[in-house]
Amino acid sequence: ATGLAFAPLFEEAGVSGAAPVALAMAMAGIVSGALIGGPAGGWLVERNRLDGRSSPAPKPRVDPAAQAAPDASGDAGDEESAETWAVMKNAVLLLVAMALGSWLSAWIEARGVTLPAYIGAMIVASVIRNLDDLTGWFGLSMRIQDTIGAVSLSLFLTMALMTLELWELAGLALPLLVSLIAQVVLILFSVPLVFRLMGRDYESAVMGSGFVGFMLGTTANAMAVMRALVERYGPAPRAFLVAPLVGAFFIDFINALLVTWGINLLQ
Template identity: 60%
Template sequence: MFALDFINTVAFGGVVLFAGHGVRRALPWLARYNVPAPVVGGLVVAVVVLIARSRGVELATFDTRLQVPLMIAFFTTVGFGASVSLLKVGGPQVVFFFALSTVLAVLQNVVGVALAQPLGMHPLFGVLNGSVTLTGGPATGLAFAPQFEQAGVSGAATIAVAAAMVGIVSGGLIGGPIGTLLIERHRLRQPLRGPRLGAPPLATHIVEHQLNDAAEPSAPAGEDKESYALLKGLVVILVAMWIGSWVGARFTAMGITLPAYIGAMLVAAAIRNVDDVAGVIGLSQRVIDDIGSVSLSLFLVLALMTLQLWQLAAVALPMLVILAAQVVLVAVACWPMFRLMGADYDAAVMSGGLCGFMLGTTANAMASMETIVDRYGPAPRAYLVVPMVGAFFIDFTNALLITVCLNIWS
């Protein structure tokens, strides 16, 4: 048996991460359904560990003490994306879509709890198979897993990843067809203005553009501009994490159950909005997003390598029942969402995107919308609204919603 310390564990995780990219290239359907490379690589290791365990062999022990700091760093970068100026750029449509998405997240938890109890499961099992992993994705599920474990949901991390994977695949399967059905039924075809080439744009890139983040970074004389911007972004993130740990401790002292990242995310949002007005720091959202992407990838691969997949055996049936109901809920919700967002072509594209990020990730939403616009033509309003809500704002209300559920049923 190999015993890896925390440096060796992160190094091994990095190798596993790039192995995940290799598997995605070898199996194109994984990329088609937007299954992240860290998830692919980490699950491969978890499956190997499961097989070895079934034969009475323990392959390795991992020191994952850096997992939590990496998780907090990622969600801190999410906080830096929560700019009020984005809401102003997006206008009422962003606010309205955000509000409707939040209502749907609430309904996901209502459905989850309503089904969990008759199935003999803890109410929080339903929440874990609700907005935690579907609206939040695997990162949010893994971040909240310790709190769910403490509240009585055994194997919360493993359940979270399994539910998130079902959601990602389901969202990828139904998003495009639902948008297409709405367009065809209501005869909303747009004139196609030439073929669209390449992969769908990243949501973070769209948001960076809206924040006018394309300007050349500045630096003191004699300093490399890119390295200075990277250093500044890293230090600001660390400061937000530092202050956020104090904020989180104050909430805990008040008896409020919170995940470790909430304080840092709130502090980051405050810093972002103050800097938007004062311009003292001059934050680069592009740099912050890059740091967040690295943190998320390493966090996910470390968390997934150590999953105890054998814990799924006892909960597979109730989990699948709840998740099937969640897929139906989101699919049905697309119709009122379409009506409320204007019942036009962009609203149909947004409805397809809704399936993506309410059942998996914003990458799913972008891929679903890309499938639609490839066939029917551009949807500029949808490409403005969905990334803003799916990539940043919904994470805030979802975290608060999950926290409320934890404090009710713990």
């Protein structure tokens, strides 16, 4: 999704077929991250004889939507109405973040800074989310937000696949393969470094597997491979806090700055 968001900027800079290349690399990275992340984390755990069973279990976050819903003895119609209201409220807040974010992106672009359109919405959404965590004003439901996000991402990728001209990749198969192999090798060499920097403990090993997941694929990859590890070795609450923050938030800002800087440098 990030690569496709940057594709129009590359095409404006004169790189033809940027969208098909971005999608091809994204798909290959998602598959590679899913295949490599789990074994890499498991290797760290086994090699260092780490034990996650002694880690404290994460405290579950109270879902406002579930909390507001009536119990099983209540009317089914009331329960459906409460769920509908929760979905609508979360969807409207997303639309508000997108609307305010579009204005913020336009303001940033007017200052001569070229960034993908989604950056403004990401900033506004992060403010809303943190404000809600602090005050509880909006009553955001992470369950509903995750569902909306999964559906939106699926629709986005489906529409992107339907509109791409994949034959443009015919002459790029070898460069793409070389690039993928280079990325995999670089990430695998970086995993022990991440493990050491994060503390050389069990949660550091889980973070290492998540690092592989989101560096090669997406944050969803990271969560999936980390979930597979904790199901086998034990809970790692700190890893599930750090990986989404880095993989889904901070890294997008860094990507935007670096890619935009590179495009502006080459123009």
